[in-house]
Amino acid sequence: MNDSVMSPEYTDAVKNLLFQLADDDFMYSFRGSEWLGLAPHIEADIAYSSISQDTMGHAAMYYTLLENLGAGNADDLAHSRPASDRRNSILTERVNGSGYYLETPHYDWAYAVTRSYFYTQAKKVKIDSLCESSYKPLAEVAVKVRMELYYHRLHWETWFKQLMSSTDVAKKKMNEAIALVVADFGDVFSYGTQKEAIESNGLIGSEEALQEKWKMNIEPLLTSLQVQMPKIPDQPVKNGRNGEHTNDLEEGLTTLSEVYKFESAAVW
Amino acid sequence: MTALTELTVERVYEALLNVKDPEIDTVSIFDLGMIGEVTTNGTHVKVVLLPTFLGCPALEIIKKNTINAIKELPEVTEIEVEFTFHPPWTSDRITEKGHQNLRAFGIAPPPRHFKEDGSWHVDCAYCGSTYVTMDNIFGPTACRSILYCKSCKNVFEAMKPVSTNM
């Protein structure tokens, strides 16, 4: 679809989907960046920061597409929108654990690995579908994102496998992490109130189709590790796609916008 | 009086050969396959670049260096440099000279082929041994991995292969 012949309804649907994609990657990347220097060893630390940096690049691309559609300046869209305007899933906004990252972080590596593995697999399903999007600029970005995502998936799958095949303590922690992540998965494949508009315009596959694909993709690994297939809640307690969020988002946005307000005076 | 030479696409390409990757200064962005298109219109130049990785922090530096290199052509009055993702950059765009220069920097060039399971293999950048292990798929920059050679016991980097059928 060409920008000049787009109906207002179509443009709105594109914008709504872009906000969901952008805010997801933005928050996932922010939570990842808080791990800097805290991962179990140096290789894991380098990899995680590299993945967070790639992911921030993906978010920046979506915000740029929004800017091109007249939604506002990309940097402002990323940093200056209040929690109620955010469309990210609850899963991506969750804190890494208790404690503040500069002072006494008690972050949970099992949770980081599990969130990342499930999230990256969900992103893979969405990106594959977006490569066929009726909105050409989005399809082109998706082709590029898919290449980078390949390495992210490889990384998190390896970690997931290793921890699940490790000690009983590790397994117990992983199973607790899976329960937490799955409980928050109710809005990951949701388009919220925009479902009809987003799906009927051929922007991306349907919620149901993508969720089914995701299950199919992770099932072989989970089965081989004797992990029960997760039961995603039918109705999310809060739906981030409709601007419903936890306090974790509020807290996260305060932290990251402090940095932005401070740095936007300088060039960045 | 010297007449100004005509501003041709070829002369712009020549100027662009001086633009190196800020992180690997033996390799030009031309040999990395980052130049998508060059067009001239009178004294105006437009260059379209293909970013290797989307979150790459070197992109702004590369853009600035590209503009500066074209400014060296005296007759240019207007320069436009932009990034595009279509076509997407893939590692098979790196030229043969690019491969040589990467090796000269101690970085194994990206392998041309993936195995059936999606994994890939490179030989040691120093001694050419095939007896290597992957230390960390994520190296110091998004586009590189860290490997270890069991023959010469060196740690070396490899440029990650990137292709559209991943």
Ligand SMILES: [Zn+2]
């Ligand atoms: Zn060697």
